[in-house]
Structures are given as structure tokens and as C-alpha cells.
Amino acid sequence: MKTFWLFIGSIKEYLLLTLLIVVSLVLMFSNDNTQIRFLRAIAVTTVGTFQSGLSAIPKVFDLESENKYLREANIKLSNEIANLKESKLENLRLSKLLNFKSNTEIPLISAKIINKTLIQARNTITINSGRYEGIEIDMPIITDDGLVGRIISVSDNYALGQIILNKDMRISVKNQRTRVDGILIYDGAGNLTVGNVLKNSDVNPGDIFITSEYSNLYPPGIPVGTVSETGNLDNLFKKIKLMPQVNFNLIEEVFVYKYLPSKERADLEKQFNKK
Amino acid sequence: MPGFIKYILFLIIALIIQKTFIWVIAVTNYNITPDLVLIILVYISIKEGKLFGIIAGFSSGLIIDLLAGSFLGLLALSYTITCFIIGNFKDENEKYLRNINFILITGLASLITNFLYFEIFFQSAASSISIIEVVYRYILPSVLYTMLISVFYLFKPGTKSTQKVY
Known part of the structure; x- marks a missing residue:
């Protein structure tokens, strides 16, 4: 018997190891046991209460990646806000144009500007509507603010417009208030002027010039610009500077006026000028 | 203070830290943390031998298993076998x-x-994760992080590398 106990004593570590492994395995296989679940619930509740008080401590190694993630999210959200603002502004612009379109009896073709030049002597715009939409050469281009220019070239889906800030443009205009006539000229250096206005004519800063019925290219009454400066050019004529009604830097959408010059009138005037 | 009380005290402290503060220094996307309890168990097993080691290992593992809320007995089994081997x-x-x-x-x-832990855990969970992935994602980072933290043991008084052994 003594030998037996001595033997047991010599292998006690192995016996204990076997016992504990068996206990561990039994526990592993009885994980869904009600008593164990109850015991675990108590333990988890106790530790959970303790841990919740410590949840304010930041996880130092994660701060950098968390900051990076937040920065990225911030940029993403900022972009979304910018896009939403852009959509809102576009909506406002289009609503304004739609309102203008519905209040105008003459048919209009709406178009979006897809290219424009503003810093040259001969400035133009390209729009995304063309022959298929009914656009033809010489049709006026307008916005709800006023005159933009006229179509000078057209393809099936696009059209090129000559804007009033173009050296080749000559337009008969009229002072809306005093009905004084003149010719709108662009000097190629950013100045829009009204020429051929006599020195004693009644023109003051703030007056609006509109297209005149003398023009065969444009229908009368379209606002062109507001007088910003007046003076004497020489002993005979006034020097009048105009601020365009349309802000060409911000313009994005336009209408093409379905109006064509009278061919009969043009031919008649041409014949007379030849004589 | 008697030796075993000192060990129990150290194990309780390590257990509390392991279950409360340790996530503060968790690394990688898989929240790998050093195993402070294991460091204490290694010390106990080397110092006191296999018998004391497996008892300490089983008890500590069982408590952590209870608190972890997942596989009861799994860490107890892993710690028991580990402490037995380290006790040598x-x-x-x-x-x-x-x-x-x-x-x-x-x-x-x-x-x-x-x-032991991750292999049994992922096998029993019928996970599609391969053993290579288990080693790469969990085992190696855990081993290296625990070894790194165990370096602090060398600063314990009387554990200088220059200390002579007679």
C-alpha cells in the first residue's frame, strides 16, 4: 500500500494535469449548461459594471487611426455638403430660368454653357444644344437678366455663341428712360461702351440700355447694360461706359431666343446700301 | 508574506488589469493585447514547478473564461497545459x-x-479562417506583444542580467 502511495506521489503532477484537462473538457462541452450560464452572467455583470466606469479612457494606439478615419470622414462630409449646396444653387438658378421661360411668350430653347472665353478680344460661349433642338445661326442668346449674344455657328448638338463682349459685335441700343439711340461697342479690353450718342443727350449713370428696334439682329427691348460712367468723348459725342446686365463670370445656363432677323428687311437694306 | 499569497495577489492584480485596462494598449485591427496573467503564471511555474503551476494556470484560466463570456474551460485548458510544460x-x-x-x-x-486557444476556438467555431491566418493575425502578434511586456520583469530588483549564478 505504501508503495502504491509512493507511486501515486511520484506521478501526482500527471494525475492532476489529467484531472484538470478532463474538467476543462467537461466544462467546454457543457457551455450551455444553465448553472454555468448563471455563473457567467454574474461574472460578466460584475466586470461589465467595473469596465463601464473606465470606458472614458482612450485607446492610445487607436487614436491615430481613429483621427485619420475621422479626418477622412470629415473631408467626405464636406464634399457632400459642397455638392448639396451646388445642387441647391443650381436648383434656384433653374427655377428662376423656368419662371422666366414660362412668362415669355416667344419660344425659348434652354441650354447649358459648356465652355466660355472671357479674357479675349473676341469672346464666345459654347452651349450644349444645337440644330436638333431648333437652333439656327443669328438667333439671339439671352438670360433672365438680359442679352448674352447671338449664335454664330451651329452643329447637330452644340452651338457657338458670340457674346456682347466681342470686338466684332455691333448692336443698336436705346436708352430705356430717354429713348436716346446708340451703338454698343466692345473695345476688346474689358470696356463696353455706347457710341454715336450726341454730347447734349440725356444719359445718366444708372440708365439702362436695351436693344433697339433699329437692330435687325435682335428683337427690341432686351436689357443690355447699365450706364456706369458718362463723359465727353470729344466736342460732338458722349463717352458712355456700360456695365453688362448679365454677369458673364457666373453665367451657366442660357436661352436661345427662337427669333430670326427678317430676311426681307435685310435684303432691302442691303440693296439700298449698294446704291 | 507567504509565497502563495503573494502569487494570488499578483494574479488578482494581473486579472483585474487584463479585464479592465488592457484594451487601452490593444494593437492591430484584431485588438491584440499582451497576456499579463500568463507572464505571472510563467514566473510561478518556473519558481514553484509543475504542480503549483497547473493549479494556478487552471484557476486563472477558469476565472478569465467566466469573465470572457465565451468558451468556458478553453483558456483553463490552455493555461494548464502551458504551465505544466513551463514547470519543467x-x-x-x-x-x-x-x-x-x-x-x-x-x-x-x-x-x-x-x-491551443485559437486553434481550438476557431476549429470549434467552424470558422473558415486557415491556420496560417490564425498564426499571422492572432498568435504571432500576441506572442511578440507578451514577450515585449515581459521585458519589464528584468527591471525587477534582483533580476539583473549581470547577477552571477553559483
């Missing part, structure tokens, strides 16, 4: 408690524990 390093001169030996044995213990 018990030496009268305690040379394995000094210098880099302790860090290497801690690494070995962590390797055994994590291998």
Missing part, C-alpha cells in the same frame, strides 16, 4: 528566471497557450 524549467539556481531566458520562455508559453 524549474531549476534550483532559477537561471530561467534571469536574463533573456525568462523572455524566451514567456514567448514559448505564449506560443503554446495561444496556439
Whole structure:
């Protein structure tokens, strides 16, 4: 018997190891046991209460990646806000144009500007509507603010417009208030002027010039610009500077006026000028 | 203070830290943390031998299992086997408690524990994750992090690398 106990004593570590492994395995296989679940619930509740008080401590190694993630999210959200603002502004612009379109009896073709030049002597715009939409050469281009220019070239889906800030443009205009006539000229250096206005004519800063019925290219009454400066050019004529009604830097959408010059009138005037 | 009370105290402190503060220093996307309890168990197993080691290992593992809320008995099993193996390093001169030996044995213990734990865990969960992925994602980071933290043991008074062994 003594030998037996001595033997047991010599292998006690192995016996204990076997016992504990068996206990561990039994526990592993009885994980869904009600008593164990109850015991675990108590333990988890106790530790959970303790841990919740410590949840304010930041996880130092994660701060950098968390900051990076937040920065990225911030940029993403900022972009979304910018896009939403852009959509809102576009909506406002289009609503304004739609309102203008519905209040105008003459048919209009709406178009979006897809290219424009503003810093040259001969400035133009390209729009995304063309022959298929009914656009033809010489049709006026307008916005709800006023005159933009006229179509000078057209393809099936696009059209090129000559804007009033173009050296080749000559337009008969009229002072809306005093009905004084003149010719709108662009000097190629950013100045829009009204020429051929006599020195004693009644023109003051703030007056609006509109297209005149003398023009065969444009229908009368379209606002062109507001007088910003007046003076004497020489002993005979006034020097009048105009601020365009349309802000060409911000313009994005336009209408093409379905109006064509009278061919009969043009031919008649041409014949007379030849004589 | 009697030896075993000191060990129980250290284990309780390590358990509290392990279950409360340790996430503060968790690394990688898989929240790998060092195993502080295992470091204490390695010390106990080398110092006191297999018998004391497996009792301490089983008890600590069981408590953590209870608190973890997942596989009850899994960590108890892993710690028990690990402490039994590490208990073989018990030496009268305690040379394995000094210098880099302790860090290497801690690494070995962590390797055994994590291998047993994660292998049984993922196998039983019928996970599609391969053994290579288990080693790469969980076992190696855990082993290295535990070894790194065990370096602090060398700063314990009387554990200088220059200390002579007679």
C-alpha cells in the first residue's frame, strides 16, 4: 500500500494535469449548461459594471487611426455638403430660368454653357444644344437678366455663341428712360461702351440700355447694360461706359431666343446700301 | 508574506488589469493585447514547478473564461497545459528566471497557450479562417506583444542580467 502511495506521489503532477484537462473538457462541452450560464452572467455583470466606469479612457494606439478615419470622414462630409449646396444653387438658378421661360411668350430653347472665353478680344460661349433642338445661326442668346449674344455657328448638338463682349459685335441700343439711340461697342479690353450718342443727350449713370428696334439682329427691348460712367468723348459725342446686365463670370445656363432677323428687311437694306 | 499569497495577489492584480485596462494598449485591427496573467503564471511555474503551476494556470484560466463570456474551460485548458510544460524549467539556481531566458520562455508559453486557444476556438467555431491566418493575425502578434511586456520583469530588483549564478 505504501508503495502504491509512493507511486501515486511520484506521478501526482500527471494525475492532476489529467484531472484538470478532463474538467476543462467537461466544462467546454457543457457551455450551455444553465448553472454555468448563471455563473457567467454574474461574472460578466460584475466586470461589465467595473469596465463601464473606465470606458472614458482612450485607446492610445487607436487614436491615430481613429483621427485619420475621422479626418477622412470629415473631408467626405464636406464634399457632400459642397455638392448639396451646388445642387441647391443650381436648383434656384433653374427655377428662376423656368419662371422666366414660362412668362415669355416667344419660344425659348434652354441650354447649358459648356465652355466660355472671357479674357479675349473676341469672346464666345459654347452651349450644349444645337440644330436638333431648333437652333439656327443669328438667333439671339439671352438670360433672365438680359442679352448674352447671338449664335454664330451651329452643329447637330452644340452651338457657338458670340457674346456682347466681342470686338466684332455691333448692336443698336436705346436708352430705356430717354429713348436716346446708340451703338454698343466692345473695345476688346474689358470696356463696353455706347457710341454715336450726341454730347447734349440725356444719359445718366444708372440708365439702362436695351436693344433697339433699329437692330435687325435682335428683337427690341432686351436689357443690355447699365450706364456706369458718362463723359465727353470729344466736342460732338458722349463717352458712355456700360456695365453688362448679365454677369458673364457666373453665367451657366442660357436661352436661345427662337427669333430670326427678317430676311426681307435685310435684303432691302442691303440693296439700298449698294446704291 | 507567504509565497502563495503573494502569487494570488499578483494574479488578482494581473486579472483585474487584463479585464479592465488592457484594451487601452490593444494593437492591430484584431485588438491584440499582451497576456499579463500568463507572464505571472510563467514566473510561478518556473519558481514553484509543475504542480503549483497547473493549479494556478487552471484557476486563472477558469476565472478569465467566466469573465470572457465565451468558451468556458478553453483558456483553463490552455493555461494548464502551458504551465505544466513551463514547470519543467524549474531549476534550483532559477537561471530561467534571469536574463533573456525568462523572455524566451514567456514567448514559448505564449506560443503554446495561444496556439491551443485559437486553434481550438476557431476549429470549434467552424470558422473558415486557415491556420496560417490564425498564426499571422492572432498568435504571432500576441506572442511578440507578451514577450515585449515581459521585458519589464528584468527591471525587477534582483533580476539583473549581470547577477552571477553559483
